[in-house]
Amino acid sequence: MVRVAVIGAGHWGPNLIANFHDRRRSEVPWVIDVDEHRRDAVTRRFPEIAVSYDPRNAIEDATVDAVAIATPTATHYELARAALENGKHVLVEKPMAATIRDAEALCELAEQTGRILMVGHIFVYNSASQYAKRYLADGELGRVYYVSMTRTNLGPIRIDVNAAWDLASHDIALASYWLDAWPESVSAVGHDWINPGQEDAVFATLRYPGQVLVHLHASWLHPHKTREIAVVGEKRMLTFDDMSLTEPLRIYDKQVASERSPSTFVDSLATFRMSVREGDIQIPRVTAGQPLRNECDHFLDCVERGETPLTDGREGLAVVRVLEAIDRSMRAGGTEVSVEGATP
Ligand SMILES: NC(=O)c1ccc[n+]([C@@H]2O[C@H](COP(=O)([O-])OP(=O)(O)OC[C@H]3O[C@@H](n4cnc5c(N)ncnc54)[C@H](O)[C@@H]3O)[C@@H](O)[C@H]2O)c1
Numbered sequence: 001m002v003r004v005a006v007i008g009a010g011h012w013g014p015n016l017i018a019n020f021h022d023r024r025r026s027e028v029p030w031v032i033d034v035d036e037h038r039r040d041a042v043t044r045r046f047p048e049i050a051v052s053y054d055p056r057n058a059i060e061d062a063t064v065d066a067v068a069i070a071t072p073t074a075t076h077y078e079l080a081r082a083a084l085e086n087g088k089h090v091l092v093e094k095p096m097a098a099t100i101r102d103a104e105a106l107c108e109l110a111e112q113t114g115r116i117l118m119v120g121h122i123f124v125y126n127s128a129s130q131y132a133k134r135y136l137a138d139g140e141l142g143r144v145y146y147v148s149m150t151r152t153n154l155g156p157i158r159i160d161v162n163a164a165w166d167l168a169s170h171d172i173a174l175a176s177y178w179l180d181a182w183p184e185s186v187s188a189v190g191h192d193w194i195n196p197g198q199e200d201a202v203f204a205t206l207r208y209p210g211q212v213l214v215h216l217h218a219s220w221l222h223p224h225k226t227r228e229i230a231v232v233g234e235k236r237m238l239t240f241d242d243m244s245l246t247e248p249l250r251i252y253d254k255q256v257a258s259e260r261s262p263s264t265f266v267d268s269l270a271t272f273r274m275s276v277r278e279g280d281i282q283i284p285r286v287t288a289g290q291p292l293r294n295e296c297d298h299f300l301d302c303v304e305r306g307e308t309p310l311t312d313g314r315e316g317l318a319v320v321r322v323l324e325a326i327d328r329s330m331r332a333g334g335t336e337v338s339v340e341g342a343t344p
Pocket residue numbers: 007008009010011012013032033034035038053055069070071072073075093094095120122166
C-alpha cells in the first residue's frame with residue numbers, strides 16, 4: 001500500500017484524495033490545507049484521515065511514501081522541494097512551478113534523490129487523447145499542418161497565474177505529447193481586464209518543428225465552457241471535444257487534394273472546390289475512462305517500479321519554458337520569441 005499525503009484540498013485536491021484513498025493499492029494518511037473549512041470538509045468525508053494546516057506533519061512522517069500537491073502554483077516549488085528533500089516521491093499539479101529556475105531545481109533534486117517527480121498533465125492520461133496519439137503516430141492524418149486548441153470558461157479566476165499558465169499548460173503538454181516535439185518559438189497576446197497583472201485571456205501561436213503551428217485560446221472570461229481541439233492533417237482531420245462524454249473524437253476524411261493532374265489549374269472558386277475531398281466522418285469508440293484514475297495509477301506504477309513518468313519533471317519543465325516564452329512575447333506586444341531549451 002503506497003501512502004500518499006495530499007497537500008491542498010480546495011477544488012482539485014479532493015479528487016486526488018478520492019483516487020489515492022481507494023485502498024486498492026494506496027491510501028491517504030494525511031491531508032494538509034491551510035484553510036480550516038477545507039480540512040473540516042475532508043474530515044466529514046474521510047474521518048480516518050489525519051488533517052493539519054502544517055505540511056511538515058506529512059512531509060516529515062517517515063511512514064509517508066509520496067506527496068501529491070494541489071495548492072496554488074506559487075506554492076508548488078517550496079512544497080515539492082521540502083517533500084523531495086525528505087525522500088518523498090512527488091506528484092505536483094500543473095503548472096509544475098512558477099518559474100523555469102524553480103522547475104529546474106525540482107528536476108535536479110528529484111534526480112539527486114532518486115525520487116519520482118511527476119506533473120499532473122491529466123490530458124496525457126485521457127483515453128481519447130491516447131487514441132489520438134496512436135492515430136497520429138501511425139501517420140493516419142498524414143503530415144500535420146496545424147492544431148487549434150480552445151480552452152475557455154467563465155472562471156475560476158486565478159490570482160497567482162494568468163490564463164495561459166492555468167489553462168494552456170494542459171494544451172502545451174498535450175500538443176507536445178501528440179506531436180512528439182516541443183515548440184521552437186511563440187507569439188502571444190493577452191489582456192488583464194479583471195485581474196491586474198494576470199491576463200484573463202491569452203491567444204498564443206506556437207511554432208513546432210516541421211512548420212507545424214499550434215494555436216491556443218485560453219480564457220477564464222468566456223460565456224462557454226469549451227475544451228475543443230482540431231488537428232488538421234494532410235490526409236485527414238481530427239477533432240477532440242473533451243466536453244463530449246460519449247463521442248469525444250471525430251476523424252474527418254477531408255483533405256485538399258494534393259495530387260492534381262498537371263492540367264488542373266485552380267483558377268476559380270468552382271475549380272478549387274473540386275479539389276477539396278469531403279469523405280466520411282468516423283467516430284472512434286473510445287471508452288470514457290477516468291483520466292485522473294489513469295494518472296494516479298501511472299504515478300503509483302512509477303513509484304512501485306522506479307520508472308520514469310510520462311509527464312515527469314523534465315516534461316513539466318519544458319511546459320514551464322513555453323509558458324515563460326508566452327509571457328515574454330505578451331510583454332513584448334506579441335513579438336515572436338524563441339523558446340529556449342524546450343526539449344526535455
Ligand atoms: N489537473 C486538472 O485538471 C486541474 C484542475 C483544477 C486545478 N488544478 C491544479 O490544482 C492546483 C489547485 O487548484 P484548485 O483549483 O484546487 O485551487 P483552490 O484554490 O481551489 O485550492 C487550493 C487549496 O490549497 C490550499 N493551500 C494554499 N496554500 C497552501 C499551503 N501552502 N499549504 C497547504 N494548503 C494550501 C488552499 O487553502 C486551498 O484549499 C493548481 O495547481 C491547479 O492548476 C488541476
